[in-house]
Amino acid sequence: MPAIPPGAKVYLRPEGFVDTPVGNDGQVARLAGTMLWHAAWEVIVESGGVRCGRALVPVTEQDRLPDEVVPLLARFAAARAPITVGQRVIRLDQPQVAGIVNVTPDSFSDGGKAADPEAAADAGFAMAEAGAALVDVGGESTRPGATTVWEGDEIARVVPVVERLAASGVAVSIDTRKAAVMEAALAAGAGLVNDVSALLHDERAAEVVAKAGCPVILMHHSGRNLHDGPKLSDPVIEVYDWLADRVDAAVAAGIARERIIVDPGIGFGKGVADNLALLNGLAMLNGIGCAVMLGASRKRFIGALAGEVPADERLGGSLAVALHGMARGAHLLRVHDAAETVQAVKLWRGMRDQALVG
Template identity: 60%
Template structure:
């Protein structure tokens, strides 16, 4: 139950993850055998009463969930920059591959041009540049780690020299090590540190932030068919278990970002359900990265528009993500998305102004 503003609603609304969004009610879901058996919406001002009526174990669990949903996310120190999560940020996608689904080949074997493109995206308003040297599109072939290192390290070195914040999009521990040594700040792993058995150790040792993306089959790329009972609950549970394992492996919880993995082993309907239900993931207590830019779901909803004709759909989904509290929006079209989010931010700020009574 989102609301535009808390003005005049003291005690009746709560802030979502310490950000710009406010809400007036919680949806309580009861689950049995992985399926929803009951759901109800409880107003914010009635939640304490509802918790008090529960057995101690359930009351404690729901109280902890409430703290995660409402609590501000810890800022991340990225070199000389600090990334704060009180508003949504744009991460610009930069691929140095010959075969990525949208922009493959544009900067392959040209690190100077690739770095310049990354710096330009930062100038357009991207808080982070997400650099990848291996395509994860359906049907793509794995890249030898040495080749992947050779693709990304020269670009990272050039961007890092300009002070640009960089995440390295890779599944491989050796690439993570080389990229971090060259100046990258975050590891973004579509396999949630499950593809390479050394990946968790590398991230824990580096003490760097990490993005854990949901994948139904991390070892093989995550694009195979998968049967979900309830896609939103299944993704939530998978990410919750993965967070626990990564924390047990030595990574601080406040350095973990989660990604629902839109387009990875999910149907169009399941992708839409995940986007609409994104707010549930705030119960994990971690910042959320949403990557929907130019993805196939947009083409499927718009007459099979090709990847380079999906700008409007990409911006629409990014704004929807911001409305649901996503802290990082991973996009190809930085300038357009930044403009849309700034207008959205202006509307949120205006809603905070007290209005006179006519």
């Protein structure tokens, strides 16, 4: 076990994932109630912003873990409670897909193809029919350099879409940073708030979510405009700490921890290396004790690694990232290509099921 200097922080990351617990009784631990089991813990010691020690400890010897991380064991093990979104209950013991509907003329991914409310609603219906558990509706682009949208215009964009979808029984989330838009969308039938600012952009946002009693997604970001923040020196540790602090703040504001979902904010103020580090360290975020959302679909780093292909040609890379996310404990996958991702999830689930009985 590495030495722990005074004032140092100690973290755990699940490692040594195996296909099945069958025949491995007492040798593996289940991750957050998912279909994942791991055989070891990576212990990471950080002091003064620098990693100063690490060790790999088998699950069978976890009684050797430092006292500082023992409270995390229960958070890693606990199954995430189902979330209620409108009239739908979404279980989180297996990966679920959230389809993206951008009601914006300047979306980075589709160039505004669903900017018309009827077209946007039809896109959402198609995603739900394909098996998406949730449809995430947004009316403001958050790509780098995007213009801020006045809340009145944002409401006018999203409310007709939310109303159409919710009236047909589709579980709808509203992707917004603004309290007024949250209120309008929730009144129209949305049942979850997805805030890329983690309730920091609008001082009323936390109050609105607490009063509604709805689930909320808190995403890590850098800087006032979501992208231009300080460079991350250790992305996994810094994102973990930041999200843990935001979860504590949300709980203090009256939002139940079991209704909070965390998102590492892939692509927001992060370079290619940062994004890859976060994807490789994704399982560690389960130590916060909340469900994990992964939103990496069609992101720029995929294009960078795939020969600079444009956003609408990044399906293969997006599926690769989704599969990796599921294998590292993501409970929700926020994607543009819902039907294809649902199919990938079904195949992944089938292989996990076979491992349990084979």
